[in-house]
Amino acid sequence: MNRFNIAAALACAGALGPSAAFAHVIAGNRVFPVTLTFDDPGVADEASLPSFMYQRSGAGGGTGPTHEYDFGFEYDKTITSNTALIVNYGWDIFQTNGSKTETGFENLFVTGKWQAYTNAEHEFVVSLGVIREFGGTGTDHTGADVHGSTAPTLYFGKGLGDLPIGYLRPLAITGELSYAVADQGLKAMPVVDPATGLTSLQFNNGNPNQWSGGLSVQYSIPYLQSQVKDFGLPAFVGRLVPLVELTWSSPATSPSTQGAAWTVAPGVIYMADWYQVGIEALIPGNKAAGTNVGVVALFHVFFDDLYPHSIGKPIF
Amino acid sequence: MRKLILAAAMLAALSARADAHAFLEHASPAVGSTVPAAPPELALNFTEAVEPLFSAVEILDPRGGRVDTGKPHTADDGRRLIIALPKLGPGTYTVNWHVTSVDTHKTAGRFRFTVAP
Numbered sequence: 001m002n003r004f005n006i007a008a009a010l011a012c013a014g015a016l017g018p019s020a021a022f023a024h025v026i027a028g029n030r031v032f033p034v035t036l037t038f039d040d041p042g043v044a045d046e047a048s049l050p051s052f053m054y055q056r057s058g059a060g061g062g063t064g065p066t067h068e069y070d071f072g073f074e075y076d077k078t079i080t081s082n083t084a085l086i087v088n089y090g091w092d093i094f095q096t097n098g099s100k101t102e103t104g105f106e107n108l109f110v111t112g113k114w115q116a117y118t119n120a121e122h123e124f125v126v127s128l129g130v131i132r133e134f135g136g137t138g139t140d141h142t143g144a145d146v147h148g149s150t151a152p153t154l155y156f157g158k159g160l161g162d163l164p165i166g167y168l169r170p171l172a173i174t175g176e177l178s179y180a181v182a183d184q185g186l187k188a189m190p191v192v193d194p195a196t197g198l199t200s201l202q203f204n205n206g207n208p209n210q211w212s213g214g215l216s217v218q219y220s221i222p223y224l225q226s227q228v229k230d231f232g233l234p235a236f237v238g239r240l241v242p243l244v245e246l247t248w249s250s251p252a253t254s255p256s257t258q259g260a261a262w263t264v265a266p267g268v269i270y271m272a273d274w275y276q277v278g279i280e281a282l283i284p285g286n287k288a289a290g291t292n293v294g295v296v297a298l299f300h301v302f303f304d305d306l307y308p309h310s311i312g313k314p315i316f
Numbered sequence: 317m318r319k320l321i322l323a324a325a326m327l328a329a330l331s332a333r334a335d336a337h338a339f340l341e342h343a344s345p346a347v348g349s350t351v352p353a354a355p356p357e358l359a360l361n362f363t364e365a366v367e368p369l370f371s372a373v374e375i376l377d378p379r380g381g382r383v384d385t386g387k388p389h390t391a392d393d394g395r396r397l398i399i400a401l402p403k404l405g406p407g408t409y410t411v412n413w414h415v416t417s418v419d420t421h422k423t424a425g426r427f428r429f430t431v432a433p
């Protein structure tokens with residue numbers, strides 16, 4: 001799944017990027033878990049092994065529906081304590097009723113990320129990053145684009161634990177805003193049909209520049225139990241973080257072949273000591289994002305907890 | 317078979333974990349609780365062992381004055397941090413803690429409890 005653009009991917013099954021690059025981060029008393037549909041505000045040594053997405057599309061017509069299964073892999077490596085390189089790759093399966101199953105790799109994504117500001121007292125984090133999609137590194141017949149893009153990206157996270165709001169203190173908000181500059185712009189050329197004399201538009205294989213973003217609202221039960229009030233909940237429940245994620249994308253330049261798309265993803269994350277597991281429904285927010293509910297899941301390990309003296313620490 | 321062995325090796329490598337961040341599992345007096353009598357000590361139970369030399373607990377009375385005295389010590393293989401308390405009067409107390417786990421990860425937290433005889 002495209003790390004910064006699930007909504008767009010839902011809108012155009014088969015044109016997907018690799019699975020999300022995520023990082024968990026601690027700011028003061030707050031632990032921001034790894035969100036499933038867009039990136040988190042921090043840097044860490046960790047990996048997604050793997051993320052998984054299922055989506056059904058194209059139910060109408062003679063060949064549909066298509067069942068799409070995406071497996072995403074990610075490795076996050078800290079260079080210094082507040083900078084990291086993140087590598088994403090993915091592998092997709094497309095099963096269309098009555099057709100041969102297609103499989104292929106997604107394009108390779110590499111992200112450079114800087115956790116620029118951390119305010120422990122106010123549970124606030126801001127990061128800046130650049131996401132580079134390497135076009136042509138995936139399998140074109142399963143939708144990997146031959147052209148890449150470069151996307152400056154802003155990330156933020158804010159816990160509400162510093163506010164006098166009682167049982168709402170476990171709430172936190174995280175977000176991401178990205179602007180992808182396409183290597184090859186989309187161009188429309190008017191073509192006249194000699195038979196009818198009618199003029200139509202023909203597009204090249206480029207892409208428009210694109211805005212995309214994500215927003216999550218999460219309620220941390222671990223925070224509730226350890227910072228607000230210990231209700232003596234069962235250990236399993238005490239490690240859950242229910243959340244809702246919203247992802248959105250929109251073309252930023254003309255011409256474009258698709259409109260804005262947005263997706264809502266309610267779900268829950270289980271936070272263990274050295275890993276987390278999460279699952280969310282993918283609910284299209286508009287027709288451009290699809291018409292069927294999908295699912296996304298993630299198994300994510302934290303190398304800084306697993307191997308704090310070797311691969312789990314910054315290089316410098 | 318080779319894939320099974322590889323998967324087992326990966327699982328074993330992941331399972332052979334070192335130590336993680338030390339998060340507060342529970343406290344006594346409990347987080348957000350009201351106790352009828354002044355507790356003689358405050359105990360913080362963590363998910364991982366902590367280093368007492370690099371850990372601290374601060375307890376503030378309702379007026380913001382510190383009431384903790386002395387250094388905290390550990391028990392239960394380092395997972396429990398204990399600090400003695402003077403005789404506390406009625407009121408709501410704020411506990412600020414920060415600890416370093418044995419693998420040097422740092423975590424912090426804050427909560428309140430109330431003494432209401």
